[in-house]
Amino acid sequence: MRDIILKGHRISRNFGGLQALKDVSFEVEQGKIFAIIGPNGAGKTTLFNIISGFDRHFGGEILFMDKVISGLSSHLITRKGIGRTFQNVRLFNNLSVLENVAVGCNGWVSAKLFRSIFGVRSSIREENSIRKYAEEMLQFVGLEKKKDHEVESLPLGEQKLLEIARGLAAKPKLLLLDEPGAGLNEKEMESL
8 A cells, every 4th residue: 555645636837828837646655756857947846836835826736644735835834744955055145054954943943932032941952952953964964074164165066965954954754855966066966
């Protein structure tokens, strides 16, 4: 029996007169790698934007773990367990490498603003937990030695790895990788 984690039913998206997606249906099995392949302009990123809640103006239905997520905002979809990377790297240039990964942890942290402001012990413990987990994700992608570097100092290949680390930091049940190898040279592709 197949365990379906993500299902799309008759997904359609128009941009004015341009039909980007028409009646796209799919099923993704848990624990499997599922690829969407097509030329530029085929609608791959549009589909990822719909699944992850960055685009909520579409026809059809998306189910994640047998629950409808169609129309939910991106932060709610992230909290439900879907992480993603972007075709064009979207990192926070004003933050360090480690801080960028820590941002990805926001879906599972529980510290409230009040506790954070007043330095309550549970908030400090949680901050330490986030830092430790972010460091583990950096180690996983091979960037642990650059944790204090500025993001802009990283070459594109390392920025892509950093974005994957940030996506993994959310502890997703499903991670969408939007063209993770785009723009990478042969050595960077091998590393990826």
